[in-house]
Amino acid sequence: MLWIDLRDRYGITQLLFEESDASKELLNNARTLGREFVVAAKGEVIERYSKNDKMPTGDIEVRVHELVVLNPAKLPPFLIEDETDGGEDLRMKYRYLDLRRSPIRQNLMLRHQVARHTRRYLDDLEFIEVETPVLIKSTPEGARDFVVPSRMNPGEFYALPQSPQTFKQLLMVSGFDRYYQIVKCFRDEDLRADRQPEFTQIDCEMAFVTQEDVLNTFEGLIRNLFKNVKNIDLPEVPRMTYAEAMQRYGSDKPDIRFGMEFVELKGASRDLTSGKSFNVFDAAELVAGIRVPGAAIYTRKQLDELTEWMRRPQIGAKGLIYMRYNEDGTLKSSVDKFYDESSLQQWAAAFDAQPGDLLLLISGEADQTRKQLSELRLEMGNRLGLRPADEYRVLWVVDFPLLEYGEDEHDASHGRWYAMHHPFTSPKPEDIPLLATDPGKVRANAYDMVINGVEVGGGSVRIFQKELQKKMFEILGFTAEEAQAQFGFLLNAFEFGAPPHAGIAFGFDRLCSLFGGADSIRDFIAFPKNNSGRDVMIDSPSPIAAQQLKELNIKVSGV
Amino acid sequence: MLWIDLRDRYGITQLLFEESDASKELLNNARTLGREFVVAAKGEVIERYSKNDKMPTGDIEVRVHELVVLNPAKLPPFLIEDETDGGEDLRMKYRYLDLRRSPIRQNLMLRHQVARHTRRYLDDLEFIEVETPVLIKSTPEGARDFVVPSRMNPGEFYALPQSPQTFKQLLMVSGFDRYYQIVKCFRDEDLRADRQPEFTQIDCEMAFVTQEDVLNTFEGLIRNLFKNVKNIDLPEVPRMTYAEAMQRYGSDKPDIRFGMEFVELKGASRDLTSGKSFNVFDAAELVAGIRVPGAAIYTRKQLDELTEWMRRPQIGAKGLIYMRYNEDGTLKSSVDKFYDESSLQQWAAAFDAQPGDLLLLISGEADQTRKQLSELRLEMGNRLGLRPADEYRVLWVVDFPLLEYGEDEHDASHGRWYAMHHPFTSPKPEDIPLLATDPGKVRANAYDMVINGVEVGGGSVRIFQKELQKKMFEILGFTAEEAQAQFGFLLNAFEFGAPPHAGIAFGFDRLCSLFGGADSIRDFIAFPKNNSGRDVMIDSPSPIAAQQLKELNIKVSGV
Incomplete structure (x- = not known):
């Protein structure tokens, strides 16, 4: 036998x-x-x-x-089993064998189910899927474009879309009041585990709607997907303003699977640290921290390691202050020489700390401190096992700033305003007067959906009036001529009867990896590229024939 | 009021x-x-x-x-009504206004329905939709590629896919036994009304199947679409070999909405024309014609015009011979001085002609004559109103030749074999020995679906053995090194356990235009390009910044 x-x-x-x-x-x-x-x-x-x-x-x-x-x-060059002995490179070279492995096969089948249920939900709501072009026009705003030389139009180039943004807005101007597309998009940016040069979006737009309509419609989509793909009944999705998210979690995409919310010892509303001769806190705009339950048992060595972890260049904290609330009720901090028992008691009270808790504090300029503390919070969440991949917490973050100030990419000596979402995002009507006086304070009708600390989708109410759109381009540093040359078709379209409209796009690869409980999107893509943008299986990109270059009127230079 | x-x-x-x-x-x-x-x-x-x-x-x-x-x-610059006063150029420039017109809006809604029902049918059969990459590798075989310079890999280029052919085959090697994708494809070829630089395919592949399985599965798809989109109960789809289609209709995509099948007066099986001193027919390999019912009333002037029409360079016939079967029973031909009444009676009998019929004959080398006669047949079908847009006849054409001989694109003094479908198509097993002796006689397991004279889909059983695939590349003029460099990943994959597989792809734009009863695909695409490959609405392609060119290591030359 x-x-x-x-x-x-x-x-x-x-x-x-x-x-x-x-x-x-x-x-x-x-x-x-x-x-x-x-x-x-x-x-x-x-x-x-x-x-x-x-x-x-x-x-x-x-x-x-x-x-x-x-x-x-x-x-085969590696074991075709759930746990394989093949390294990343080998698996990618023989991706057709890697795809035989059950976990990867399941990922692609999951992906198909997510797409299927997305389409079903949107079809039932009378959204119409419209294919927008892949060969479009290069624009200076946003990330770097992939371009395609045109043989028939020598010296000219198409660009591959970073998103179908302007086309979906034109579809709204055309009267297709509910549009969607599951669509490939492209960005020529440096790559990481969760970023691919080509990626897929669930791209949606609606006309004659408010922000509230969009949030409700797509909360419905996510609830539907959780139910049909994961058999999870998602509770109502909470909403949080950007300002609140930054203050409570130091992040515009907080992971709310666990608490450890920020407590400010010195900030806008109180000061429990100044006047004790501790210069670091005295000079700080913000002193804030998190309470880590049960972590009072951390040894000095562990705390030193954590301090070093915070000092790595990726995070850049200057230091880390701790206070242990020991099981015996005593308080012990790394700044005992500045702060007496009663100060520490005040801190403990501010944090609502219990015996066994560890408080971790950092200080400095407010924005930077929050960012650093956010990293620490996530790390402690990981260490305490508070971020299980199979538990999902969904959140809307709303009221993003319209603009952020940054270095001019062409001239580092100057700063300029950048659109936080994109140049087509509408300011809140009540904030429009601030555009002239204090642009950084203008809030946008923009929203992100965050799942487990990952931004899975984002969108906004759009500008639909020519004058406001022109004003926006002006703030972003476009001359009137540049705005007309790049986006004249959209500005013109707004003159011929454009309805109010709003939309959203979800990162489909990322959504699938979340549903699959994985960090990397790569194994949810059939044939991904590596960090150099190469497909090592087909060995692409590759040189092309001289004849092809000649037909395209281009030459390779500087190689 | x-x-x-x-x-x-x-x-x-x-x-x-x-x-x-x-x-x-x-x-x-x-x-x-x-x-x-x-x-x-x-x-x-x-x-x-x-x-x-x-x-x-x-x-x-x-x-x-x-x-x-x-x-x-x-x-608006033109009337937004079913019948508009806007010309093509104006409509394309303001496409967002054109899309407000009911006929165009209906087209896009039809397109969505066709996609939706396609997905539903294939999903129900456990086909899995897998996205294949858009940034792939340029290959010399087939049409011209669009290419994308790689910034991260200087001097190297991606290509945009002409079809996901090799990837879907690799998915079969991976064990995904039923795959589909509604996917954008790209060809940098000169454009016509029914050809766009970017177009959409319904792309499918199955493993562990025979040709029969594929034909039945996708006949089912088409029947399903006709029922759900057009409410038409399609009868069983007839099948015809390529050889038969060429003999009966002079075309591998015959329009079988009407008869007018070819009758050969002189050919392989008989000769009713030779020996009467009419040199044109005596020298011809083939004398064939069509019977046009009720067209005996055509005047001499109309027949002269028809002859001129056949002589146009697009068709290139040398002439056109006619015979009228008058209502009074008399026969009258344009070659009466060579053929007597009894000859003409023989012709009439061969055509099964009735009083009132007009016979139109041409002659010459067989293949060319059939091609010319096919054009005449379609023209007469149009004139007689036998090709109504709302009547549908679907046909499978099978048993295509594997290879066709043509001029070498690099060296016009030589000929070489080209794959009629593509290099991955399997010869019929019984014809494999002919590969060595008479390649032109080898039939392929390849098939096309034809609706109303339009090829809407085509596919084949694929080669899945490395040695046969190598042999095929060799016949197509690849050196072993070239084959390995271009398609090594596929040849290698065939060594690690490749199942027999077969597939098909449908031209989605064309299918939609057929369902919509229109000739051009352009109005079934939201944002099409014109015959120069331009999107006149967004004014693309366009020059790009010097900085972009520099980053991509390319220079524009010869402009």
């Missing part, structure tokens, strides 16, 4: 070859089979003698009468 | 403003409205006094209580 595991898309099934009812030839044939051979087998499904309740097909086997080897196989 | 037509995505609704229940202000406000103004109106739906049964909403109107002008509009 001989057993062979047969794997197909649906799982593994056991084949049984018996001497009794198989000819000698059949059994001999079966003995020649190797790993990954492709076979066709005919036989009878029978109850298995020794059942395997860990396999969906563990109750049965197939007693084979007929076996055809359709294609033999060389030994 | 004042009536205003309100148009939205769903149609036109009449608004009624009455002095009686509206304030003076409301009526005055309504009087300021112009064409294409965007308004919000609140009111009461009432039965209309004078109903309009030509409008879906003709029974009602809305008595308005409240009116807000959301955005005024300039007068």
